Amino acid sequence: MWATPLHRAFRSSLLLRNTIYGSLILLALTTLMYIKTPTSTTSIIPHYTQPSEPPRELEDVSIAEWVRRSVQVKQAFLHAYRNYERFAAPHDELKPLTQGKVDNFNGWGVSAFDSLDTMLLMNLDDEYTRALDLVKKVNFKKSEPRFVPFFETIIRYLGGLLSAYALSKDQILVSRAQDLAKALDPVFNKRTGMPYYSVDPSSGETLGPQLGILAEIASLQLEYTYLAKLTKSKHFLSRSQTLMKTLSSANLQHTGGMFPIQWNITSGEPFAYRLSVGAQADSAHEYLLKLYLLTGKKDKRSLEMYIRATTHIINNLLYLSPTRHLLYVTDSDMPTFDRASSTTHIFEHLSCFLPGLLALGAHTLPLNNLTRLGINLDVLGNEKLYGHVGKGYHRLKKYNLKELHMWAAEGLAKTCWITYADQPTGLGPDEIMMATVHKNVADANGDSYLWMDALDKWKKSGGHGVIPGLADHQPIIYTEFERSRGTGKGHDYELRKPGYLLRPETIESIYLMWRITGDWKWRARGWTIFEAIEKQTKTRYGYASVLSVDTVPPALSDSMPSYFLAETLKYLYLMFLEDDPVSLDKWVFNTEAHAFPVLV
Incomplete structure (x- = not known):
């Protein structure tokens, strides 16, 4: 095309202007690539879509959009459960990579039992009806393998049956729950009420060491108390009450009033002084508060034990990381006459239930006026009775206790969330090791x-x-690329167990923080986690555990635990609903997210 001198001048001017603008943009991008914050160096040219803190615009998401998102979670459940039905039922769990099945929890169909109340909450009537047919046919006297692990059976099977009854009022579920409890009954030590690890339901033979693990021996109170209410059975109620009597009378001077991990099942006394809120202890601490709530706030003994445990946790097991000042909870040995205390600084994904529990306690308890409930902190802080735990009570009395518990809940929940957001997959690791070299601030x-x-x-x-x-x-x-160049140490932690096992604990706490505070950011964070689950773990035949959260795309493990259906997807679904079908003031979740109504 012919151009006049005016056209040529205009084009030359435009070319010069674009060249200058382009150079300025290139200079800005180059500068940004080398800007270092005090904690990290992050490339602005990612190799993949990176998850991040939810943008502020999510605060304005419409109700209709949250409803749509709850439907997406329901579709995820249907994808997972229908493939379980297709390839694995009536066995326990689906192998989502090979369309296989595995009997790892008695061979009774744990995924069906664990999913009953999720189906009811999601109004999945057809799936519930088919699952109920499976439940009716199970013979609890025959199991595969022969010995039944008591703890997992109680929280998954018995909890699932009882919660489904509470939502459906199908009487067959109570009958089946009673059958199961009777088959398991020989597992209990008659004097202490503590259960052995496992039992053969056909013969009554027990199996397991004399030293029991706290979570496995002290996480039955909710299920047996509610079962006793439904069946009007003093026998089932005594199973809970005998255990609580043993726990409340134990000598805890050497552990600051907190339950240690190991217990002698025959004597009912603690063994050694290892303390944790993680894998071997979590639900036992959880059930102290929740038994109090389930009984309509009448079980004062359980509340006192909850206050002692959380006082020790806040005083002695909560730490800050050196650079980012991430709040985390870890485990430790108490000091003895010949050995100093030791702290591992391991932070477990399983421990991420704790912020939700602390928030629930702050929401439901008059922590600033416990005397109204007949609890005297000066008595609980008696050093002659409870050792140095008394010092902990006096220290916390300087604070507004309700605020303090919520601060701990907020800080811990943020750390649980950030371990997800830090990873290129957007999923959180199973365990991390926190850094302990601090700048400027350190203890003795x-x-x-x-x-x-x-x-x-x-x-x-x-x-x-x-x-x-x-x-x-x-x-x-x-x-x-950055990790291969030695970058990646600014997290304040290292991945110790890098897998994501479809676990619910972080989502559980985020759900509770959302319901209790009403702060939009928790709901938005829950959505970004669900998006990561959909993107990274979904397979043609279900959802699979991730081997390492810091690699994209992640390698997958041929495992879809039943708790993914019972807990992870349930908490996500409830988080995105506008209506609250299981209000925290009227319902109590067991440790497998099975909801029981508060007893009145």
């Missing part, structure tokens, strides 16, 4: 920093600035 040992020490310094300075552990953290996400 120079290798760790207790949260309460930080709080005391903050309070002494006038309480100015962000509460320790509650700062908003941005994710630090590294590409595979």
